[in-house]
Structure formats: C-alpha cells, structure tokens
Amino acid sequence: MNKTEELNTYCIQNSSEEAQYLRELRRETHLKTLRPQMLSGPLQGQLLKMLVQLFKPKNILEIGTFTGYATLCMASGLGLGAKIYTLELEEEYAYFHHKYFVLSGLSEHIECIYGDANAFVENTDLAFDFVFMDAGKKDYQSQFDLLLNKMNSGGMILADNVLWKGRVLEEKKDKMTSQIDEFNAYVQQHEAVENVILPIRDGINLIRVL
Numbered sequence: 001m002n003k004t005e006e007l008n009t010y011c012i013q014n015s016s017e018e019a020q021y022l023r024e025l026r027r028e029t030h031l032k033t034l035r036p037q038m039l040s041g042p043l044q045g046q047l048l049k050m051l052v053q054l055f056k057p058k059n060i061l062e063i064g065t066f067t068g069y070a071t072l073c074m075a076s077g078l079g080l081g082a083k084i085y086t087l088e089l090e091e092e093y094a095y096f097h098h099k100y101f102v103l104s105g106l107s108e109h110i111e112c113i114y115g116d117a118n119a120f121v122e123n124t125d126l127a128f129d130f131v132f133m134d135a136g137k138k139d140y141q142s143q144f145d146l147l148l149n150k151m152n153s154g155g156m157i158l159a160d161n162v163l164w165k166g167r168v169l170e171e172k173k174d175k176m177t178s179q180i181d182e183f184n185a186y187v188q189q190h191e192a193v194e195n196v197i198l199p200i201r202d203g204i205n206l207i208r209v210l
C-alpha cells in the first residue's frame with residue numbers, strides 16, 4: 001500500500017461505519033460485475049450522505065446508478081417525502097437495484113429510470129436541488145448546461161471523477177482527460193455557479209448554483 005492508500009484506509013476506519021446492506025452490496029458488486037471500481041465506496045458514500053443531510057434536498061438526480069451504492073448512500077440521508085431519480089443505461093444492473101433498494105428499506109425514496117440519461121436530462125420537467133453526475137465524462141459539459149435550467153436556486157451539482165486518476169495534470173492528455181479538464185475550467189469560469197474541487201477518491205467537483 002502506498003501512502004495515499006494508507007491514508008484512505010485510515011480515513012475510512014475513522015469515519016462512521018458503513019451500513020451492513022452497503023457492505024453486502026459492495027461485496028456482491030465485486031463478485032458479479034466487470035468494473036466494480038465504478039462504485040463510489042464507503043468514504044465518498046458517507047460524504048454524499050452527509051451532504052444530503054446538510055442541504056436537505058427534496059429532489060435528487062443521480063446520473064449513472066450502476067449497482068446503486070451511491071443511490072443508497074444519498075437515500076439514507078433524505079428526509080420525509082424527498083426523492084432520488086437515478087438514471088441507468090444498462091438494465092442488467094436491475095437485479096442489484098431490486099435486491100438492495102428493498103433490503104435497505106429505502107425503496108420508497110428511489111425511482112430508477114432505465115435508458116439514456118442525456119434524453120432524460122433534456123426532456124424532464126422536474127426541478128432538482130442536488131445532482132450527482134457520475135456517468136459518461138464526455139457528457140458532463142452538455143449535461144451541466146442543460147441542468148442549470150433545471151436547478152432550484154442554491155442547488156448543488158456534484159461531478160465525480162474530475163481528477164481522472166491524476167491524469168488532468170499530464171501535459172499530453174488523451175481525449176477523455178482533455179474533456180474532463182475542459183469541463184473543470186468551464187465550471188470554474190461560469191458566472192452562474194461557484195465551485196470547489198475536493199480531492200477525495202477520484203475528485204469531486206462540488207458546484208453551487210447561485
């Protein structure tokens with residue numbers, strides 16, 4: 001383990017304990033999916049839960065459900081009557097959603113919508129207080145632009161993986177890295193928001209709509 005991994009483990013060990021259903025979901029995701037590293041994990045999950053507790057959103061949008069780990073972390077911080085709409089392209093993950101959304105006792109807060117998130121974001125009439133963007137990185141900028149019109153004032157948009165395993169620092173960036181780097185610069189100069197990038201896990205761009 002290198003120093004960063006050691007510190008990450010230390011932070012997990014000294015943060016509130018992961019719920020049993022999340023531990024089981026994480027384990028089953030590792031056993032049964034090809035890219036388990038896509039799952040948010042305990043540290044980021046606890047942060048998402050606490051941000052939801054702080055901001056008390058009524059409507060959350062998650063773009064990219066995968067097996068539902070972050071969905072459940074956010075749902076566990078929600079108050080009465082609040083809801084998460086979570087978007088996932090691949091119906092093959094529905095097994096995890098059916099099993100763990102019910103097991104957690106949080107399914108009444110969650111609506112999972114299968115299909116392309118971009119079409120949903122473009123066409124929805126819903127307004128959101130809190131958005132977790134965590135699907136195709138090439139879509140971040142267009143989703144961000146569309147979402148700005150659908151956010152309630154003071155709403156938060158969180159974009160995940162914005163440090164792209166440190167590759168944003170490379171001089172010669174591949175296409176995906178350049179798109180993420182351009183997104184970060186675009187947000188930083190956008191007059192409708194203020195933001196801070198948290199160097200947690202793969203980097204979260206925390207964006208507040210003014």
Ligand SMILES: C[S@@+](CC[C@H](N)C(=O)[O-])C[C@H]1O[C@@H](n2cnc3c(N)ncnc32)[C@H](O)[C@@H]1O
Nearest residue numbers: 038039040064066069070088089116117134135
């Ligand atoms: C990084 S994973 C999400 C992880 C999850 N938010 C978590 O923290 O546990 C990204 C997910 O986005 C989904 N996805 C990719 N492109 C999408 C699109 N255009 N519309 C909806 N979902 C998409 C992928 O199938 C994948 O399950």
